[in-house]
Amino acid sequence: MKRIKMLAGNWKMNKLNRDLAGFFGTFFEAVGWHQDESLSDRVDVLFAVPPTLLAHAVPLAEPSGVRIAAQNIHWETAGAFTGEVSVPMIKEVGVSATLIGHSERRQYFAETDVTVAKKTKASLVHEVLPIVCVGETLEQREAGLTQDVVARQVKAALADIQDPKDLILAYEPVWAIGTGRSASAAQAQEVHAEIRGLLLALFGHSIGSGIRILYGGSATPNNIGELLSQKDIDGALVGGASLKPEDFAKMVRAAL
């Protein structure tokens, strides 16, 4: 099954509403997005932005076929959960995807395999595309536990899912995030192949072969070409380089 490459930017806790128009203007121009209508069929582009930017980013991006995603959601629809945002809430403002289980949330905000599974389920129930993040720490890699940790995270996240209509996984080794030290293309491909095997075992060939697996961790215009040339790397989840419209535009062009 053909998997269209996806370039997803994760802005983390960066940018203000006043930055949006300039950012998207420069980005679309640098990609040549509006000069070639076929681009939005050949590459998927998405930005996961802070909650205050969601409603303002949607009209700047979604009409051009670029998705806006939340960086986190709560699994309940509504209720007494101070400070949380539900899937229907993001959907109401036109958001069509969400990150789930980013390592920064696991590390600093007590996200667990259990909450990741609940959020993945809630996202699918409300037909918002989940991008489920997994990845090992440096200690785990050095102890030879990479495959075990990633397999546990993937299985736990998908434990309650039978027939995912649309789902994306992101392999983000924690030691590569924000460090300037990307996994090599071969290191990333090795883990992606393992995840692909798990997806085939869980969902069968027709669904498992269609689920995209993104790589994240110090992806830049310099290393994106090699990463994307790997058989099971279907795109990238990009932090730092997605804050610079020209750099991210180069990465999108590399996927074409």
Ligand code: 13P
């Ligand atoms: P960097 O690209 O800044 O390493 O961040 C990766 C990431 O965490 C994307 O979700």
